[in-house]
Amino acid sequence: MNDDHDSWDFYPCRVDDRPASISLNLRWAREDVPAALDTLYWLRIGMLDPADHGMGTAAEAERLHPVEDAITDGAAKLGLVYVGRLRNDDTWQLVFYGPPRHEEGLEALTGAAQLDGRAFETGSKSDPEWSYFQEFLMPDAERHQWMQDRAVVAALEERGDVVSIPRRVAHWADFPTAAARQAFVEDAAHAGFALESSSDREQSFSAQVFRTDTVELGEIHDVVMALIELAEGHGGEYDGWETSVEKPS
Numbered sequence: 001m002n003d004d005h006d007s008w009d010f011y012p013c014r015v016d017d018r019p020a021s022i023s024l025n026l027r028w029a030r031e032d033v034p035a036a037l038d039t040l041y042w043l044r045i046g047m048l049d050p051a052d053h054g055m056g057t058a059a060e061a062e063r064l065h066p067v068e069d070a071i072t073d074g075a076a077k078l079g080l081v082y083v084g085r086l087r088n089d090d091t092w093q094l095v096f097y098g099p100p101r102h103e104e105g106l107e108a109l110t111g112a113a114q115l116d117g118r119a120f121e122t123g124s125k126s127d128p129e130w131s132y133f134q135e136f137l138m139p140d141a142e143r144h145q146w147m148q149d150r151a152v153v154a155a156l157e158e159r160g161d162v163v164s165i166p167r168r169v170a171h172w173a174d175f176p177t178a179a180a181r182q183a184f185v186e187d188a189a190h191a192g193f194a195l196e197s198s199s200d201r202e203q204s205f206s207a208q209v210f211r212t213d214t215v216e217l218g219e220i221h222d223v224v225m226a227l228i229e230l231a232e233g234h235g236g237e238y239d240g241w242e243t244s245v246e247k248p249s
Contacts, residue, residue: 020088040127050090175236
């Protein structure tokens with residue numbers, strides 16, 4: 001398996017009603033899973049400095065990242081594929097899939113790591129459908145949209161954008177009928193959006209609307225989610241946003 005195909009990302013969420021951060025390799029959301037990787041493995045490390053939120057301080061992360069690298073490198077030599085990490089409830093959990101009967105090897109790797117007195121627990125279970133990855137680690141629709149919005153905001157910031165500057169932000173949506181599109185445009189106008197353009201294609205009617213907003217992640221994500229709900233309410237589908245790069249005067 002070629003590491004060049006890996007696609008790691010993360011998102012914040014809540015697990016068991018506590019703050020959590022999930023990192024996962026989205027490669028496995030789009031590629032077929034090898035049949036031999038039918039067993040779920042986990043390693044849970046108790047954090048010494050979890051902070052009030054339970055996800056670990058920066059110092060804890062600085063200590064555990066190299067531990068994680070060493071363990072995941074060793075696990076790969078055992079034939080285990082590292083697919084995700086959960087930080088939640090004072091625990092740093094690594095998730096793998098692989099062939100069966102590698103519990104002792106993973107435990108030995110962890111026991112040999114420099115954990116500085118941190119407790120750990122390993123376990124495994126049969127999961128040929130990768131249900132833990134698909135149903136737990138994978139983000140829901142709202143969290144997936146947050147990841148997409150964060151990527152756009154990060155790209156703007158890399159180009160020197162000051163995201164707190166209000167500017168014209170354009171949004172696209174597609175609808176099954178011209179009437180559905182018109183109803184969306186009218187409802188969007190009540191929220192301050194104006195129609196920029198529309199186009200008709202075979203069985204698809206699109207609209208581009210715009211409004212002045214900042215692109216701070218929290219604000220633009222709320223805007224996007226409101227438009228998604230509005231578009232879906234008219235049988236349509238939201239299709240992304242873009243804006244100009246705004247730099248300091």
